[in-house]
Amino acid sequence: MVLAVQVLGAALAFSGAFWALQGLGIVMWPPGSFMLAQREWALYGGIAAVIGALLIWAGSRIGRR
Numbered sequence: 001m002v003l004a005v006q007v008l009g010a011a012l013a014f015s016g017a018f019w020a021l022q023g024l025g026i027v028m029w030p031p032g033s034f035m036l037a038q039r040e041w042a043l044y045g046g047i048a049a050v051i052g053a054l055l056i057w058a059g060s061r062i063g064r065r
Helices: 002-023 039-063
Strands: none
Touching: 002 039
């Protein structure tokens, strides 16, 4: 259970960071992506990255009990 929560959190944090970088126009890959240089995707990605980090944190807290 703990490992599953942490893996899900890591995947969400990584994906969110990637979306945020695409939305900010820093990562321009893949070339045909609809997320490129779209500020709302920077916001969505930032939110997803924070939720992922919270899942990683929660997983580590559950593991200590």
